[in-house]
Amino acid sequence: MITTTNLSKSYNGVTVLNIENLDIPKGQSFGLVGNNGAGKTTYFSLLLDLIQPTTGHIKNNNVLVSESEDWKPFTSAFIDETFLIGYLTAEEYFYFIGELRGQNKQEVDAILAQFEDFFHGEILKQKKYLRDLSKGNQKKAGIVAALIGNPEVIILDEPFANLDPTTQIRLKGIIKDLAKTQGVTVLVSSHDLLHVTDVCERIVVLEKGEVIKDLATSEATLKELEAHFSGVTES
Amino acid sequence: MLKHFISLEWKSFFRSASFKVNLVLKIFMIIGAFFMLLYAVGIGIGAYFIIEEFVDPNPLKVINKYLIFYLAVDLVIRYFLQKMPIVNIKPLLYLPLQKNQIVSFGINKTIISFFNILHGFFFIPFSIVLILKGGHEFVNVLGWHLALLGLFFCNNFINIFVNSKDVVFYSIIGILITLGGLIYYDIFDITVYSAPIFQAFFDRPYLAIIPLVLAFVLYKMAFSYFRKNFYLDAGLAKKVDIAETDNMSWLDRFGSVSTFLKNDIKLIKRNKRSKTTVIMSVVFIFYGLLFFTGAVEVYDGPFWRVFAGIFISGGFLFSFGQFVPSWDSAYYPLMMSQNIRYKEYLESKWYLMVIATIASTLLASFYLYFGWQAYAAVVVGAIYNIGVNSHVVLWGGAYIKTPIDLTSNKKAFGDKKAFNVKTLLLTIPKLVLPMIIYAVGHFIQGEMLGFVLVAVFGLFGFLFKNKVFEIIEKIYKAEKYKTLAAYKQNN
Known part of the structure; x- marks a missing residue:
């Protein structure tokens, strides 16, 4: 689905990312x-x-992302709060995203209904604009918005950070379900090794912009990662 | 300690996103400021002789008569143009700095602002001429001069308060207009009462102590106001609005554009910064009164009508349009990774400007009272605005990469004006062209042909809408990465 070839990014001569080959x-x-x-x-x-x-x-479903925009209809993401529109209520935001992704109100409502326990009664019908929600609740809204419109690729940057434990567990369930039963390609980044090994079939370790480990998740993965990162911090 | 503050300010100024982009503009502004100073000195010296020659043998009396308005206008200009001390306070709060130091640095910074120094360039030469040429006593002139100095600093500190309270500002504007109107129609002349006050500073120089003390008191008040509110949950707190949901289904008739249109209307309704823009455009509607009532003599020429017409109908167009797409800067990465049709995005902003222009034109129908030419200028201006300026404004906006902080109350000292020097500079080409077109028609045949020509140009520009949108779309795509990077850097 996603093919990365000879990808590098440097700022003023300093390379911050260098991936020769990565197929997802x-x-x-x-x-x-x-x-x-x-x-x-x-x-x-x-x-x-x-x-x-x-x-x-990078090719996303054979679309060259830096050249064409055709990857947009089937890709969604939540990176940070710059993906939220602060002056909208959560509902309005979901409907807006829905409209951009060709979903009408009823369809969006149907999706939202699935996430009622994820929202924990703190997102919908709050009489609050997104900018006034707490960081954790903003994140919840952003993550759910990324699930609207049946995307085939979902990108979530640090989705577990700032979330309360209950929500973290629910989010893990959602991500697993997306990949297993709906065939969605989910890309997640995290600092929490436990969560990542729990959710992901495959884990790639980046260090100074290079892929240094590419693991298929198994029982031993968590131990291996912990050993690796404690080594990194010691050296 | 002061050294640290100054170096912080210095860095925040020179490392800001807008500084690099607008270096050329900055140079123009510096040149402009230089000429303003030169003029001020020239006027300061010349004013005495001009007034003596043409108006009244006692120039001081004339100056005193109008000083009240000079001070009021100064306050208004400050409100729009003087930037408030932007000390990023939050990170300093829990550092081992005395709060008093942080606050006083923020306020002290305003004292050395251009807006205070500018007056010196007029009043110092004027005072010198008063002594040398007018034969007034040195002590008297000094008293008068110091009193004025005090009053300008009063304005400076008042502006610090007013800047965070729009209500105060609009009431000052209201009072100013009312008083001006009352004088114009000979009903009540405030200057009869205010002139003797300024005269008194001259006659009894020791009275100058009053405005100086007043300025000091205002300084202390500004200080204690910010000192008292120097907490995260007080002056530095975010105000939480009660959300209202609005489906705006009546906008669905605009078809696919309605998605963005609804969003844009919410943007305007729910954010402080954009609301200021709307109020500004209402003020612009009355701007024409200066021209059509003959209140200001220089504006009596026929070309100024078109100038006024453009401004009256286009206040919103100018103040909103030039900041497309900056209005969406806070969530630009979202827009860029979503399935956005640029054309619809632009069209929605364009519709907004057209609707606002038509509404302003309808509201301005009271100009009919000043003759058909006055209203014709407004209507023709509106046509030109919709046909030509709406495109020019959007086009120019594509290059402006200043992130907009919609909820300005995040920063207690924040700079929140959607209306600044840069804006004024960019407005010039949009105004000069229609005036030339009108002038051509005016000289060939008369005012009728002038109006018709401007309108024809406006209609003609309309034909290029799709072409211009295509160009803007290309700019958006070409500038995408730069824009994203610039918006990330919100000062």
Whole structure:
């Protein structure tokens, strides 16, 4: 589904990302881990054509993302609060995204109904604009908006950060379900190794912009990752 | 400590996103400011002789008569143009700095602003001429001069308050217009009462202590106001609005554009910054009164009618349009990764401007009272605005990469004006062209042909809508990465 070839990004001669080859097949739940500055958000931003690659390219379903915009209809993302429209209520925001993705009100309502327990009564019918919600609740709204319109690729940057434990567990259920039963390709980045190993079939470790581990998740993965990262911090 | 503050300010100024982009504009502004100073000195010296020659043998009396308006206009100009001290306060709160220091630095910064110094360039030469040429006593002139100095600083500190309270500002504007109108129609002349006050500073120089003390008191008030509200949950707190949901189904008739149109109307309704823009455009409707009532003599020429017409109908168009797409800067990454049809996005903004222009034109129908030419200028101006200026404004906006903070109350000292020097500069080409077109018609045949020509140009511009939108779309795509990067850097 997503093919990355010779991709690199440098700022003023400093390379922050350099991926020779990375293939993410359709329906995979893909996890990206790495310390700060490892290049996770840079990779996602390149994937969404928010920044330009220095060399190489990414193909999303055979669409060259830096050249064509045809990847947009089947790709959705929540990176940070710049994906929220602060002066809308959560409902209005969902409907707006829905309209952009060709979903009418009833269809959006049907999707939202599935997430009632995820919202925990704090998002819908709140008489509050998104800008006035807490960071955690903003994140919930952004994540759910990324699920509207039957996207085939969903990109979530640090989805677990800022969420309360209950919501983290529910979100893990949602992501697993998307990949397993609906064949959606889900890309997740996280600092939380436990969550990532729990959710993702495959985990890639980035360090200083390079892929240094590419693991199919198994019982031993968490241990391996923990060993790796404690080594990284010691050296 | 002061050294640290100054270096912080210096860095925030030179490292801001807008500085690099607008270096050329900055240079123009500096040149402009230089000429303003030169003129001020020239007027300061010349004013005495001009007034003596043409108006009244006692120039001081004339100046005193109109000083009240000079001060009021100064306050208004400050409100629009003087930037408030932008000290990013939050990060300083829990550092080992005395709160008093932070607050006083923020306020002290305003004292050395251009808006205070500018007056010196007029009043210092004027005072010198008063002594040398007018033969007035040095002590008297000094008293008068110091009193004025005090009053300008009063304005400076009042502006710090007013800047965070729009109500105060609009009441000052209201009072100003009322008083001006009352004088114009000889009903009540405030200057009869105000002139003796200013004269008193001259006659009894020791009275100058009053405005100086007043300025000091206002300084202390401004200080204690910010000092008291120097908490995250007080002056620095975010105001939480009660949300209202609105489906605006009546907009569905606009078809696919309605998605964006609904959003844009919500944007305008729910954000402080955009609301200011709307109120500004209402003020622009009355701007024409200066021209058509003959209140200002320089504006009596026939070409100024078209100038006025453009402004009356286009207030919203100018103040809103030039900041497309900056209005959406806060969530630009979302827009860029969604399935957005640029044409519909632009069209929605265009519809908004057209609707606002038509509404302003209808509201301005009271200009018929000043003769058909006055209203014809407004209507013709509206046609030109819709046909030509709406495109020019959107086109220019595509290059403006200043992120807009819609909820300006995040920063207590925040700079919140959608209307600034840059705006004024960009407006010039949009105004000069129609005036030339009118002039051509006016000289060939008369006012009728002038109006018709401007209208024809407007209608002609209408034909290029799709072409211009295509160009803007290309700019958006070409500038996409730069724009995203610039919006990320919100100061």
